[in-house]
Amino acid sequence: MMRHAFIALGLLFSNVFGQRAEDFTTALAQAKSNKSDIVVFVHGSDWNRPGEAAAKIWNDPRFLTSVGPGVLLVDLDRKETQTDAEKAAFKKNEGGNPPVRSLPAVALYDADGRLVGSVSGTEEMESAGGLLAATKKLLVTRRERDELWKVADGASAVIKAGKLGQGLDRMNIGLGPKGIYKPVLEAIQKADPEDKSGYAGKYTFSDEALVGLALKSAEAKNYGEAESEFAKWDRNPRLSPTQRQQLQAAKFALYQRWPEKKSEVRPILEKMRDIDPKSELGQAAANYIELLFATKRKKDEPPA
Structure with missing residues (x-):
């Protein structure tokens, strides 16, 4: 007893x-x-x-x-x-x-x-x-994620996709290690096949693929193909600040190799910098601006 x-x-x-x-x-x-x-x-x-x-x-x-x-x-x-x-x-x-x-x-x-x-x-x-406060914040994150996903369970189409995507956003770890949250992405794609919510795009975004497209298009002198793809990503309202910077980096890779677009290189780098000046990509953009355009100024200056 x-x-x-x-x-x-x-x-x-x-x-x-x-x-x-x-x-x-x-x-x-x-x-x-x-x-x-x-x-x-x-x-x-x-x-x-x-x-x-x-x-x-x-x-x-x-x-x-x-x-x-x-x-x-x-x-x-x-x-x-x-x-x-x-x-x-x-x-x-x-x-x-x-x-x-x-x-x-x-x-x-x-x-x-x-x-x-x-x-x-x-x-x-x-x-x-x-340590204790950090632990409690993580527990709040899980509860808020689950609340969003509970709403998604009773919704459909764009609303369902949006709530599922917001749950992923709340964790801020992408699809997790080894893609553990890939089933959530698949549910988003099924609920919103035209990606009106933008979340399918956000969680399939690949900066490597975009840079690869830029280099391939430039080599083939088929610049418009890459530019059209970049414009599609520009319209996605869900991209994170880092993803937006990576998108600008891909544009930079294209326009550096596109003679008619050389004048747009600096605005792209400035946008990449201004999205988050303290980030690694923001600082890299600032360094490129200084390197490329300070050197150009010196060349353009008349001799003393």
């Missing part, structure tokens, strides 16, 4: 507070049964010192009580030196090893084991308000 009481009490607290899981494989099996979120904390205990400061917060019992009900917590230690036992244990975390840029990091997976988002590195973590 007492044993059943303890089990019931344990289940009660797991629904009220977070719960630690031994590894991602175990957490995923439990998450699928209980429709739980899985939070993965990534650090490197034998080399990443900032991660160990965050680990103290992660391991504090108060983290469990603060993170929210029904959340499963998985600790993923990317140690440089691992014992055979640790290597074997790490394999059970492979499904929840997020593609983060730096450590420490925290990532959220939904009940189906799909990545929802991550916060990586000390700077990002501090900007989010710390």
Whole structure:
């Protein structure tokens, strides 16, 4: 009788507070049964010192009580030196090893084991308000995504595609690692075959393909083919700032090789810069403007 009481009490607290899981494989099996979120904390205990400061917060019992009900917590230690036992244990975390840029990091997976988002590195973590605040923001992202997709379930055509696309936008991870959200894209394309919402275009956009088209068209001196394709993408209202910059970069590749369009090179670079001056592409555009047109000014200046 007492044993059943303890089990019931344990289940009660797991629904009220977070719960630690031994590894991602175990957490995923439990998450699928209980429709739980899985939070993965990534650090490197034998080399990443900032991660160990965050680990103290992660391991504090108060983290469990603060993170929210029904959340499963998985600790993923990317140690440089691992014992055979640790290597074997790490394999059970492979499904929840997020593609983060730096450590420490925290990532959220939904009940189906799909990545929802991550916060990586000390700077990002501090900007989010710390480990707990970053975790809670990721949980809000998943809830808001699901609310949008719930609306999509009861809609059709452009509205359905729009809500599905907004859910992808809310996560801001494209189609996810290994294209895990490709079925969402397929649902968008099915609901909106003419892509009136613009979301099918956004999530099939390829800057490499556009640059390749620019170079191929220039080589064949069939410039109009690429220009028409670029105009189609210009009309898509859903492209992200980075995608719009990449579109300008493809135009730059074309117009640099199109004698009649040389005069449009600078406006394209200026647009690419102005979309987001602080981004890598924005700074690259500014550098090209200085390189190409400052040099031209010097050539045009009369000798002293």
